[in-house]
Amino acid sequence: KPIIEFQHVDKYYGKFHALKDINLTINEGEVVSIVGPSGSGKSTLIRTMNGLEGINGGKLIVNGYDLADKKTNINKIRKDVGMVFQHFNLYENHTVLGNIELAPRVVLHRSKKENDEIAMDLLEKVGLENKAHMFPRNLSGGQQQRVAIARSLAMKPKVILFDEPTSALDPEMIQDVLDVMKLVAEQGITMVVVTHEMGFAREVANRLIFFDQGHVLEDRKPEEFFDHP
Ligand code: ADP
Numbered sequence: 001k002p003i004i005e006f007q008h009v010d011k012y013y014g015k016f017h018a019l020k021d022i023n024l025t026i027n028e029g030e031v032v033s034i035v036g037p038s039g040s041g042k043s044t045l046i047r048t049m050n051g052l053e054g055i056n057g058g059k060l061i062v063n064g065y066d067l068a069d070k071k072t073n074i075n076k077i078r079k080d081v082g083m084v085f086q087h088f089n090l091y092e093n094h095t096v097l098g099n100i101e102l103a104p105r106v107v108l109h110r111s112k113k114e115n116d117e118i119a120m121d122l123l124e125k126v127g128l129e130n131k132a133h134m135f136p137r138n139l140s141g142g143q144q145q146r147v148a149i150a151r152s153l154a155m156k157p158k159v160i161l162f163d164e165p166t167s168a169l170d171p172e173m174i175q176d177v178l179d180v181m182k183l184v185a186e187q188g189i190t191m192v193v194v195t196h197e198m199g200f201a202r203e204v205a206n207r208l209i210f211f212d213q214g215h216v217l218e219d220r221k222p223e224e225f226f227d228h229p
């Protein structure tokens with residue numbers, strides 16, 4: 001069942017044609033890895049999926065909402081489509097627990113009791129239950145990124161977009177974050193992941209997209225790339 005559908009989508013930055021006639025359908029539960037050269041438009045592509053970047057032509061349907069329609073309320077999409085950034089983007093003046101509970105409280109009006117239960121359960125899943133009352137600045141990059149993933153999961157989204165989630169991390173922290181992403185994949189949440197980590201593409205993703213110069217160059221099952229040289 002399709003959850004993200006691009007039909008002839010174009011995106012310009014001024015005169016620069018960043019996304020060229022994108023036709024792409026992502027189904028519920030798919031784990032899609034997007035790889036390609038720097039500057040090819042990977043980040044732009046996934047940022048259009050939750051309205052962080054607008055599009056200039058074509059049709060883009062996400063979770064039933066038409067993103068090309070100016071009347072579409074972007075907040076309705078963001079509720080179900082989470083995003084994890086390269087540089088974590090945690091709220092620095094909130095604790096770890098505060099970061100995870102903020103959006104569910106404000107957007108979903110989740111009670112404090114339920115919020116605490118869900119947040120602590122997520123912190124346990126990402127291995128940070130003893131960091132609940134710490135502030136982001138006192139955590140390592142890998143720990144901050146695991147909090148960012150827990151924060152995203154707390155909204156119980158249908159889709160999580162990952163924009164180079166391990167690129168800003170020291171090498172020894174990457175695996176912990178990839179392990180958490182694998183856990184997310186096993187929950188059946190749709191994931192679209194821009195990453196240079198080919199191990200993730202090979203072991204976790206069920207679809208691998210090569211992006212180049214603003215368009216999809218290849219779109220295959222990972223085993224078709226890795227097992228048939
Ligand atoms: P990638 O994620 O593959 O590295 P990006 O989507 O970040 O690629 O960028 C694609 C192209 O669009 C690059 O040439 C980049 O310089 C340009 N670009 C990205 N964001 C903007 C922006 N806000 N304004 C102008 N050009 C941009």
Ligand code: ADP
Binds near residue numbers: 093094110
């Ligand atoms: P922190 O200071 O831990 O980072 P916040 O600044 O986000 O946390 O503030 C959370 C405060 O809001 C807490 O004092 C908490 O008791 C209160 N609160 C009230 N309702 C809720 C709720 N539904 N979910 C979470 N916290 C709530």
